[in-house]
Amino acid sequence: MASIYRTCPRSGLQFESNAEKLMIANAVAAVVFLLIGGILAIGVVLTRWPAVHWLEADTFYKVLTAHGIDMLIFWIIFFEIAVLYFCSSTLLRCRLATPKIAWLAFALMVIGAVVNNIAVYQGGSSVMMTSYVPMMAAPSFYLGLILFAVGALIGCFVFFGTLVVAKRDKTYQGSVPLVTFGAITACIIAVFTIVSGAIILIPTFLKSVGVIEHVDALVYRTIWWAFGHSSQQINVAAHISIWYAVAAIAFGAKPMSERVSRGAFLLYILFLQLASAHHLLADPGMSTEWKVVNTSYFMYFAVLASMIHGLTIPGAMEVAQRQKGYDKGLFEWLRRAPWGNPVFAGVFISLIGFGFLGGISGVMMGTEQLNMIIHNTIYVPGHFHATVVVGTTLSFMALTFYLIPVLFRREMINPKLAQWQPWLFGLSMYFFCLVMMGAGTLGVSRRHWDMAFAGNALAYEWPGAAYLMMGLVGIAGLGAIIGGAIYIWITVGSLLWGKRLDAGRESREPTPIPPTAPTLAVQSYGSLGFAAPGTFVLAIIFLVSFVLYYFINWKYLSTLWGLS
Amino acid sequence: MSAILPPAERLWWKHPLDRVEGTWIAIAFVWCMVMFFMMVYWHVYGRQNLSTETYKTTPEQFSAKAQAMVDAYTVRTETSMQTPVVAPPAGSDIYMIARLWNFWPILELEKDQTYRLHLTSMDYNHGFSLQPANINIQVVPGYEHVVTVTPNQSGTYSVVCNEFCGIGHHMMVGRIYVK
Numbered sequence: 001m002a003s004i005y006r007t008c009p010r011s012g013l014q015f016e017s018n019a020e021k022l023m024i025a026n027a028v029a030a031v032v033f034l035l036i037g038g039i040l041a042i043g044v045v046l047t048r049w050p051a052v053h054w055l056e057a058d059t060f061y062k063v064l065t066a067h068g069i070d071m072l073i074f075w076i077i078f079f080e081i082a083v084l085y086f087c088s089s090t091l092l093r094c095r096l097a098t099p100k101i102a103w104l105a106f107a108l109m110v111i112g113a114v115v116n117n118i119a120v121y122q123g124g125s126s127v128m129m130t131s132y133v134p135m136m137a138a139p140s141f142y143l144g145l146i147l148f149a150v151g152a153l154i155g156c157f158v159f160f161g162t163l164v165v166a167k168r169d170k171t172y173q174g175s176v177p178l179v180t181f182g183a184i185t186a187c188i189i190a191v192f193t194i195v196s197g198a199i200i201l202i203p204t205f206l207k208s209v210g211v212i213e214h215v216d217a218l219v220y221r222t223i224w225w226a227f228g229h230s231s232q233q234i235n236v237a238a239h240i241s242i243w244y245a246v247a248a249i250a251f252g253a254k255p256m257s258e259r260v261s262r263g264a265f266l267l268y269i270l271f272l273q274l275a276s277a278h279h280l281l282a283d284p285g286m287s288t289e290w291k292v293v294n295t296s297y298f299m300y301f302a303v304l305a306s307m308i309h310g311l312t313i314p315g316a317m318e319v320a321q322r323q324k325g326y327d328k329g330l331f332e333w334l335r336r337a338p339w340g341n342p343v344f345a346g347v348f349i350s351l352i353g354f355g356f357l358g359g360i361s362g363v364m365m366g367t368e369q370l371n372m373i374i375h376n377t378i379y380v381p382g383h384f385h386a387t388v389v390v391g392t393t394l395s396f397m398a399l400t401f402y403l404i405p406v407l408f409r410r411e412m413i414n415p416k417l418a419q420w421q422p423w424l425f426g427l428s429m430y431f432f433c434l435v436m437m438g439a440g441t442l443g444v445s446r447r448h449w450d451m452a453f454a455g456n457a458l459a460y461e462w463p464g465a466a467y468l469m470m471g472l473v474g475i476a477g478l479g480a481i482i483g484g485a486i487y488i489w490i491t492v493g494s495l496l497w498g499k500r501l502d503a504g505r506e507s508r509e510p511t512p513i514p515p516t517a518p519t520l521a522v523q524s525y526g527s528l529g530f531a532a533p534g535t536f537v538l539a540i541i542f543l544v545s546f547v548l549y550y551f552i553n554w555k556y557l558s559t560l561w562g563l564s
Numbered sequence: 565m566s567a568i569l570p571p572a573e574r575l576w577w578k579h580p581l582d583r584v585e586g587t588w589i590a591i592a593f594v595w596c597m598v599m600f601f602m603m604v605y606w607h608v609y610g611r612q613n614l615s616t617e618t619y620k621t622t623p624e625q626f627s628a629k630a631q632a633m634v635d636a637y638t639v640r641t642e643t644s645m646q647t648p649v650v651a652p653p654a655g656s657d658i659y660m661i662a663r664l665w666n667f668w669p670i671l672e673l674e675k676d677q678t679y680r681l682h683l684t685s686m687d688y689n690h691g692f693s694l695q696p697a698n699i700n701i702q703v704v705p706g707y708e709h710v711v712t713v714t715p716n717q718s719g720t721y722s723v724v725c726n727e728f729c730g731i732g733h734h735m736m737v738g739r740i741y742v743k
């Protein structure tokens with residue numbers, strides 16, 4: 001598989017032929033699973049909307065199992081593998097290491113995903129994506145997940161190998177770019193994650209075929225979450241890298257300080273894994289000290305890291321805009337941002353929603369005592385649709401819009417519609433998350449087919465507000481599904497029917513990245529000697545909302561039954 | 565020196581930071597410490613802390629203890645299933661079994677009295693979701709979780725199962741009365 005390098009005339013990025021094909025294959029597979037997951041979302045949301053209550057119970061649980069897995073695992077991880085190849089081969093301008101093995105990884109992932117999906121649709125594996133033992137699924141359910149995980153793990157090693165190739169071929173000088181650094185963070189976490197997944201899924205698979213008698217329920221939960229939670233940390237590291245990349249692409253923004261941003265990524269590697277404990281706060285067995293130290297990422301150091309990225313990314317955009325002359329007042333830089341560009345708009349909507357909705361709710365839920373007032377309520381999916389949909393999925397969508405002309409070499413069909421997509425998808429998702437959290441605050445359960453408990457003598461009657469909220473979940477969910485459908489329509493349509501674009505200059509040798517000329521450190525524009533005063537004001541607004549919401553929940557907790 | 569290009573200075577950890585970053589990091593750090601110590605503080609001064617008292621158990625052992633309580637303190641039965649309503653004395657050990665697909669028995673407690681509530685599951689994971697208070701505890705098979713509870717309001721409480729436990733999951737509701 002000889003390498004040919006082309007330099008994209010639209011972006012200046014250099015693509016190596018093998019890496020390019022693999023990125024396309026992985027991204028397309030991702031979009032296919034997003035499509036399946038999105039169709040399943042229709043069933044989920046129209047059943048949880050009490051006035052509609054569409055599917056039968058067994059179909060609902062089946063569809064919900066598939067929705068969770070197809071979205072959270074298959075859509076996201078296929079796309080992440082494409083991002084890893086992009087951040088290594090493309091950003092470092094080198095060939096992809098071992099393309100044949102990368103294709104093997106891809107094949108394993110596809111086979112695993114298909115096998116798992118078939119197992120779920122056959123019924124008998126409606127165990128939800130968490131598949132807590134002793135409830136058992138068909139062996140092929142676990143086998144599919146294991147094959148997929150092995151494929152993904154191989155993909156991670158191809159990424160590491162590619163970093164070595166770049167270093168050896170000297171295609172860049174000095175340190176890797178910040179975005180690649182973020183991708184390395186994601187990949188390191190991924191290796192840890194997948195190994196945890198293997199440790200628990202392999203014995204469970206063996207139990208399902210009768211080789212092993214017993215897998216302990218609590219041990220399963222503990223190790224499963226080392227996999228299930230850490231995989232969310234891969235997503236965070238990946239989409240934050242994309243935010244930095246888009247800030248650079250849309251504004252030519254430089255990181256305000258390489259030290260701060262990279263230091264924050266290092267904090268992720270050091271502390272993120274601990275947080276899987278926050279899934280076990282309502283469980284028996286673990287000691288209080290263990291819960292407190294782990295759920296807080298050892299004193300909230302990973303939260304600190306996210307708060308840092310939340311400032312430095314918009315901060316870098318602000319500095320770049322002010323340098324271009326949009327320097328009036330606190331917010332001219334933001335008013336004059338390219339809101340009509342779906343790549344920028346998607347990322348900005350993602351960043352704000354991830355921080356305000358996903359971040360604040362996540363830290364609240366992850367507080368040892370406060371967890372008791374939301375555990376397993378529909379608040380939890382409300383929270384993680386803010387992280388994994390508004391945060392990760394919307395960022396991936398925005399990046400796709402950038403890649404359509406650059407990587408896929410197609411003119412985007414219907415660019416007007418694309419301008420609206422992040423707004424429709426993002427804002428209806430904001431609302432969706434808020435009303436789910438509202439319903440969860442009232443106690444409504446997650447993964448629950450019938451909140452009316454029809455026919456049950458002991459039925460509990462939820463307050464009217466809970467029904468109202470769940471109805472709004474239905475409406476907002478449909479809005480988001482339409483937004484998702486537009487994304488798929490534009491992406492697939494552009495791939496099939498978009499005008500072909502010029503590939504650019506090709507050569508047999510990579511052109512190394514020229515050394516970067518040193519620039520002045522960020523100067524101070526704005527006031528107070530702050531380079532980014534507008535962002536600072538936004539950050540303070542964020543902090544105030546955070547503090548208020550956090551203490552409101554403590555206040556509520558203090559009114560409850562005494563527990564000790 | 566954009567984020568998608570290598571930094572100009574090889575030693576990125578020497579790159580200076582702007583005042584806005586330094587200030588924010590300091591503020592965020594303080595907030596992180598407040599949140600961390602809030603959990604510790606609540607263990608000392610707060611009244612809602614989930615107990616971690618846990619024993620390994622089996623369905624047989626646990627059912628025997630629950631049955632003994634039911635035999636001693638049943639005051640009436642409710643529903644067509646003849647579910648016993650049990651009013652154990654204040655301060656005692658009380659038991660609630662979670663199983664496919666009910667909570668058994670119904671408990672009748674006194675307001676402002678303290679009980680040691682033992683929870684376990686006979687089969688799959690279940691969720692103990694006390695409504696309308698909205699207190700949620702995971703119930704894991706094989707583990708007996710002892711939670712000390714002090715109801716502070718009288719009324720009828722429902723216990724909704726909020727961990728997916730199979731096709732009857734949405735039918736699984738229990739009850740606790742507080743007098």
Ligand code: HEM
Nearest residue numbers: 041045068071072128129381389446447448477480481484
């Ligand atoms: C496009 C619009 C979407 C809608 C309307 C939607 C709707 C829902 C709803 C209502 C639930 C909760 C059901 C329940 O617990 O009873 C749910 C669960 C879930 N969703 Fe989505 N979703 C969407 C997109 C996504 C995306 C993009 C992802 C991941 C990237 C995702 C991941 C999940 C996961 C992991 C669950 C949990 C499944 C479980 O409890 O096992 N969803 N979704």
Ligand SMILES: [Cu+2]
Nearest residue numbers: 690725729736
């Ligand atoms: Cu249950």
Ligand SMILES: [Cu+2]
Nearest residue numbers: 725727729733
């Ligand atoms: Cu249940």
